[in-house]
Amino acid sequence: MLDLVQLRSFVSIAQFGSFTLASQKLGLRQSTVSQHLQRLEEAIGRRLIDRDTHGVRLTADGEALLPHARELLALERQTASLFEGEKPSGRLRLGISEDLVSGQLPTLLREFIADYPAVELHLTVALSKDLADMQDKGDLDLVFAKRRLGDRRGEAILREPLVWLAADPEAMMEKTVLPLIVFPPPSLTRTLLMEALERAALPWRIVCSCQSLSGLTAAARAGMGVLVQPRSLAPLGLRELPPSALPKIEDVEFILVASPGADQNTVTAFNRLVRERVANALHSTR
Structure with missing residues (x-):
């Protein structure tokens, strides 16, 4: 039988890509999280996570287990909610x-x-x-x-790289002046990509500015220019430009902020x- 405590540690390691961050978020010692993973791997009889100098990554068996582990933890949450003393309202x-x-x-x-x-x-x-x-x-x-x-605002949930995206990356790499598709100010993504371009002294021009992500995505899919988004939220129909094509942009963190x-x-x-x-x-x- 799978242990939910061990599954929670496994899911946290997969989520943050780090034993250290997983242990911090769970409020456990790193050695305890490592022990949870070891016992889970022993119970299943498969290696779930590989570690190297670049960090951690899921094995094929780990990738297969992850969605089922999430479902089991979600079921635990839903079951517990049935017996909460004071339900949200x-x-x-x-x-x-x-x-x-x-x-x-x-x-x-x-x-x-x-x-x-x-x-x-x-x-x-x-x-x-x-x-x-x-x-x-x-x-x-x-x-x-x-x-x-x-x-410092809010509680970090996930750290994500920002990447350059285009419908035809090869065509964008041939441009002498980079066409940009951006949110209007005060967009954080816009600020960070502009800083990256300024550091690299690359020429650019804005070809589309829109408050809506759907509008920006439509412009990018039409081949108007380059769009920047968190890697895991890259819209369908767009491909990432090679890392060497354009300067690296600072990562962002997704956060939750509750009012007092x-x-x-x-x-x-x-x-x-x-x-x-x-x-x-x-x-x-x-």
Whole structure:
């Protein structure tokens, strides 16, 4: 029989790509997390994770186990919710970064509403900086967005590389002036890619600026230029440019930020769902 504690450690290692980060997030010693993995591998009789100087990666057996492990942990969460003393209820004003709309958001909202029907969900989709401003004004209870490395706002859920994407990468690499498809200010992604281009002293021009990710994606698929997105959220129909083609962009972190006055039961329930579904789903697409 599979041990849920061991599975949770395995999923956390897969999610963060690091024994150290997994142990920090779980509140356990690193040796304990390693022991959980060892016992799980012994119970299954298969090696699940390989370690080398570059970090950790799932084996083929680990990749096969991961979705089932997530399902078992989700079932545990749903079962526990049936017996919670005080179930989440009332209004939750939720802010979601535009980057996440085309990814796991529909599944996330569907599961949250199914688990907690007494919660009245109000959804706002915007750029991360705009969401932070709205939250500071008291208009949002919980925000799921991005921050740049080193920022202190919120609790980091996942670190992601930003990558250059295009419908035809080879054609973009031949451009003497790089055509950019970007969010308008105050987009964090826009700021970071501009900084990377300035450091490399590469010429560029903006050919499309749009508040909506669907609009930017349409422009990129039409071959208008290059779009930058977190690697695991790369839209279908776009391919990543080779690392040597354009300068490396600073990574970003996805974060959860709860307002002081938000209902803690509701915030805790949503945070748990994000960790079990969204973060793991983002990692599994790498």
